[in-house]
Amino acid sequence: MKLDIANFHVVDIQFGEKTAYADGILTINKKEALDVVFEDEHITKAELHIVKPGDEVRLVPVKEAIEPRYRVGGGPVFPGVTGKLMQTGDGVTHALKDMSVLVVGQHWGGFQDGLIDMSGEGAKYTYYSQLKNVVLVADTDEEFEWHEQQKKNHALRWAGMRLAEYIGAVTKGLKSDEVETYELEPITKRSEAVNKLPSVVFVLQPQSQMEDSGYNDLNYGWDCNLMLPTFMHPNEVLDGAMISGSFMPCSSKWSTYDFQNFPMIKRLYEEHGKTINFLGIIMSNLNVALEQKERAALFVAQMAKSLGADSAVVAEEGYGNPDADFTACYVALEDVGIKTVGLTNECTGRDGASQPLVSMDEKCDAIVSAGNVSTLIELPPMKTVLGELEALARDGLSGGWSNDEILGASVKPDGSIIMENNAMFCGDQVVGWSTKTMVEF
Numbered sequence: 001m002k003l004d005i006a007n008f009h010v011v012d013i014q015f016g017e018k019t020a021y022a023d024g025i026l027t028i029n030k031k032e033a034l035d036v037v038f039e040d041e042h043i044t045k046a047e048l049h050i051v052k053p054g055d056e057v058r059l060v061p062v063k064e065a066i067e068p069r070y071r072v073g074g075g076p077v078f079p080g081v082t083g084k085l086m087q088t089g090d091g092v093t094h095a096l097k098d099m100s101v102l103v104v105g106q107h108w109g110g111f112q113d114g115l116i117d118m119s120g121e122g123a124k125y126t127y128y129s130q131l132k133n134v135v136l137v138a139d140t141d142e143e144f145e146w147h148e149q150q151k152k153n154h155a156l157r158w159a160g161m162r163l164a165e166y167i168g169a170v171t172k173g174l175k176s177d178e179v180e181t182y183e184l185e186p187i188t189k190r191s192e193a194v195n196k197l198p199s200v201v202f203v204l205q206p207q208s209q210m211e212d213s214g215y216n217d218l219n220y221g222w223d224c225n226l227m228l229p230t231f232m233h234p235n236e237v238l239d240g241a242m243i244s245g246s247f248m249p250c251s252s253k254w255s256t257y258d259f260q261n262f263p264m265i266k267r268l269y270e271e272h273g274k275t276i277n278f279l280g281i282i283m284s285n286l287n288v289a290l291e292q293k294e295r296a297a298l299f300v301a302q303m304a305k306s307l308g309a310d311s312a313v314v315a316e317e318g319y320g321n322p323d324a325d326f327t328a329c330y331v332a333l334e335d336v337g338i339k340t341v342g343l344t345n346e347c348t349g350r351d352g353a354s355q356p357l358v359s360m361d362e363k364c365d366a367i368v369s370a371g372n373v374s375t376l377i378e379l380p381p382m383k384t385v386l387g388e389l390e391a392l393a394r395d396g397l398s399g400g401w402s403n404d405e406i407l408g409a410s411v412k413p414d415g416s417i418i419m420e421n422n423a424m425f426c427g428d429q430v431v432g433w434s435t436k437t438m439v440e441f
Helices: 030-037 121-125 154-171 234-238 256-260 263-271 290-307 322-335
Strands: 002-009 012-015 020-022 025-028 043-051 057-066 069-071 091-097 099-105 114-117 132-140 178-183 199-205 230-232 277-283 311-316 339-346 367-372 376-379 384-387 417-420
Touching: 002 234, 012 043, 012 132, 020 154, 025 154, 030 043, 030 154, 043 154, 057 154, 057 256, 069 154, 091 154, 099 154, 099 384, 114 121, 121 376, 132 154, 132 384, 178 234, 199 263, 199 290, 199 322, 230 234, 234 256, 234 263, 234 277, 263 277, 263 311, 277 290, 290 322, 311 322, 322 339
Parallel strands: 002 091, 012 025, 057 384, 099 132, 199 277, 199 311, 311 339, 339 367
Antiparallel strands: 002 178, 020 025, 043 132, 057 099, 057 114, 069 091, 230 277, 376 417
């Protein structure tokens, strides 16, 4: 499989008469774009905004981030989700870089929704403050979810994907600024020189713990809760096979944009043939019952061993109960002689003194931390709020609260906020964006 991602770098975004891309300028016809959003009758209100790094703008509740793309030769950007099922990871896909489509609720938020500040102290906590963003702020008639802490956010998430496909299509027939090529030889057909290098498999544990459909990450449109560990080509993940769900505390979430641009996958590609033999990806899952967790771990270990892996990297989307899946998988790999490194956030309490993972084992002795989800963050008022600031305190966002005996409500009368890192949109950046550094004490 050979994937060419043709990049079109966006220097500026503006509204205009025609949706087009030229000389780095993306122009969007707002009416046409909103017509795409309103294709779903459940969308009752919608507006589009453009926000850029440095803008005095706060976005909350943020539900999704997507990179606009176009599949050359036809077919949906997200097969099995926005269109027919087809193979990803082979061929040419256009991508509008340095930007994203952000989906924000006009009112109701939930446990899985987050916050983005485009400037000031809060900007450093999330990758999306660095991008130029087309922001869809919308509301729906999904009344059954309005007051639920856990929301599927179906209409809003799918509207975001349609919008991303609409915008990405402006690149049809255009010449890109550059092309990234991703290609791996079949495992049994690699050169002697490559086979002599340490072989590495990347194990991903996307969020899949909800037994009810509509919440979990999707693999080609298939609910990851229904999966067993599956060997995948890295190109599939980079090319639209994986869709972010609507579950887990927001800082732990991997957005669809994250899957499309997964830095750790790209880094392993960079080292392939130089320092490592990158075998590919084992797409595992996060389970509910202990037996399910153990079964998945056995599958992962057997698969990695059969592929000839010398080492593995395991990355977890989430924390808490999923730590048991993470640890089980790590231990199972070590038990079959595969040296393993873990990537995860940790939940050590506001004082940083608690046990970092729910489940721990002495064999898990090489873990890279993406930071503490419970870190307290205080942010001043922001000039403009897109969405509804009160949602942070009112609607059960994982890092916000309506009242605390000591700290009071997350949202103060003057618009300033106090919250846990939990509510930062994709803030832990386990996928590899993180700018956090370690400090030795």
